[in-house]
Amino acid sequence: xxxxxxxVVDWFTVPLQFEFVQRALLVxxxxxxxxxxxxxxxxLVGWSLMGDAVSHAVLPGVVLSFLFGLPFAVGALVFGxxxxxxxxxxxxxxxxKEDAVIGVVFTTMFALGLVLVSRVPSQTDLGHxxxxxxxxxxxxxxxxxxxxxxxxLAVVWFKHRDLTLYAFDPVHAHAVGINPRLLETLLLGLLxxxxxxxxxxxxxxxxxxxxxxxxxxxxxxxxxxxRMLAIAAAVAALAAVxxxxxxxxxxxxxxxxxxLAQASAFTLAYLFSPRQGVLRRRRIRRxxxxxxxxx
Amino acid sequence: xxxxxxxxxxxxxxxxxxxLDDVGLTVAPGRVCGLLGTNGSGKSTLFKTILGLVPxxxxxxxxxxxxxxxxxxxxxxxYVPQAEQVDWAFPVRVRDVVMMGRYGHVGxxxxxxxxxxxxxxxxxxxxHLTDLADRQIGALSGGQRKRAFVARAIAQxxxxxxLDEPFAGVDKRSEATxxxxxxxxxDGGRTLLVSTHDLAQVPALCDEAVLLQRxxxxxxxxxxxxxxxxxxxxxxxxxxxxxxxxxx
Numbered sequence: 047x048x049x050x051x052x053x054v055v056d057w058f059t060v061p062l063q064f065e066f067v068q069r070a071l072l073v074x075x076x077x078x079x080x081x082x083x084x085x086x087x088x089x090l091v092g093w094s095l096m097g098d099a100v101s102h103a104v105l106p107g108v109v110l111s112f113l114f115g116l117p118f119a120v121g122a123l124v125f126g127x128x129x130x131x132x133x134x135x136x137x138x139x140x141x142x143k144e145d146a147v148i149g150v151v152f153t154t155m156f157a158l159g160l161v162l163v164s165r166v167p168s169q170t171d172l173g174h175x176x177x178x179x180x181x182x183x184x185x186x187x188x189x190x191x192x193x194x195x196x197x198x199l200a201v202v203w204f205k206h207r208d209l210t211l212y213a214f215d216p217v218h219a220h221a222v223g224i225n226p227r228l229l230e231t232l233l234l235g236l237l238x239x240x241x242x243x244x245x246x247x248x249x250x251x252x253x254x255x256x257x258x259x260x261x262x263x264x265x266x267x268x269x270x271x272x273r274m275l276a277i278a279a280a281v282a283a284l285a286a287v288x289x290x291x292x293x294x295x296x297x298x299x300x301x302x303x304x305x306l307a308q309a310s311a312f313t314l315a316y317l318f319s320p321r322q323g324v325l326r327r328r329r330i331r332r333x334x335x336x337x338x339x340x341x
Numbered sequence: 342x343x344x345x346x347x348x349x350x351x352x353x354x355x356x357x358x359x360x361l362d363d364v365g366l367t368v369a370p371g372r373v374c375g376l377l378g379t380n381g382s383g384k385s386t387l388f389k390t391i392l393g394l395v396p397x398x399x400x401x402x403x404x405x406x407x408x409x410x411x412x413x414x415x416x417x418x419x420y421v422p423q424a425e426q427v428d429w430a431f432p433v434r435v436r437d438v439v440m441m442g443r444y445g446h447v448g449x450x451x452x453x454x455x456x457x458x459x460x461x462x463x464x465x466x467x468x469h470l471t472d473l474a475d476r477q478i479g480a481l482s483g484g485q486r487k488r489a490f491v492a493r494a495i496a497q498x499x500x501x502x503x504l505d506e507p508f509a510g511v512d513k514r515s516e517a518t519x520x521x522x523x524x525x526x527x528d529g530g531r532t533l534l535v536s537t538h539d540l541a542q543v544p545a546l547c548d549e550a551v552l553l554q555r556x557x558x559x560x561x562x563x564x565x566x567x568x569x570x571x572x573x574x575x576x577x578x579x580x581x582x583x584x585x586x587x588x589x
Contacts, residue, residue: 222445
């Protein structure tokens, strides 16, 4: 018994003796929580594909940042926001449907990034950009993550009611003199910054998971938006810790582990959510809305 | 007297499709105007034009003498959406939805002050939703859902209300409740423009009616507009063939 307890305690404490694990935990948890907060709106607005697009489109920006010796967030933001703007312009000025425009723009940007990587002489490791390298983050990386995360959370704290209004009823926003286009732009801007934050933790390919799964999981568990935010953040933080530990002990990809931990949470919610879970719904049929007390 | 709603010569095109053709509409303050027409007759487009959501090729909109932008900034225009346009699974409570009516009145953070909470409570009471205020919006019946959005317009203190198909998906008893509520709002001085393809409630609710089929076909008292000859003239062939052009 004692050896079991010691074993469990060691499982948690031994990795913490390494500074790189501490740093990885910090970055993964902060990035996870910021992404989770934003993911609540992404889920409700239906912007999964947009999250995928923005994350892929930042690749050329990251490469060019290395080339010019800038913090990689600068290039990533320029290309993330630029792609969103480009998607908007092509969408408005052609008959091609929005999902196709998104598909064209983000794959083009990603391809441009790949070509640049192969030509730009640098110590940039493509693998680290694509799949994350949270066990090897530098001090500068950590500061970028912390500053950008603080910016996103501050803006969200200030504007969360407007963002929810935009997600729920943009026409009403317009009718009371609040510009929904401005809110859409704000949300896309927040998405760009958030993607940059999450790049450090899980890499370009898996960022989209971080900005969708926690929100989708929380959406299955509550009917209240404030609780949704809290649940999403908690799921993401737990998944970040689980992922980093699993990665350390099993010697597997950290980004992959974090996302798999999130996906496990989603699966549990999908199956066992008290009201929305598919297994629960079989037994307790939710009262149909129309059956509520007569009006 | 300044008209509550004044639309003159509104023409709207979606690409090659003419959605509204030189539409004029005037509603005096304190009146209920029924906007009648089949699906695709331009009712929704006219609403969007009044709300400033689609640019009119020509024509102008005045709300209580103000341009659309000025009217929206002053919170004069309240909008009650069609049921299909609302995400009923959205994680908001009835109370949260009604509070959104106050967002034009409060600061950039949209934090509610005691006065806003009072306005929301008042609107909930007026619409008999006080006991249901903490339910998720989708956990209401069809009629209650409509009343929640009317409550939002009341909390907004909007003088002019646009209601898009308020009787769609609502049972008979709720129809009567909604009609009564809307008449109370009118008697309080508000102006209502109610689009509907369900004619049953029109005589009880509307002071006047407009029949729309891309342009205004008839206007006048509900009795005049709903006269079989008028309807026949507007939809003659279809009315005979299908019995009624109004069934959705």
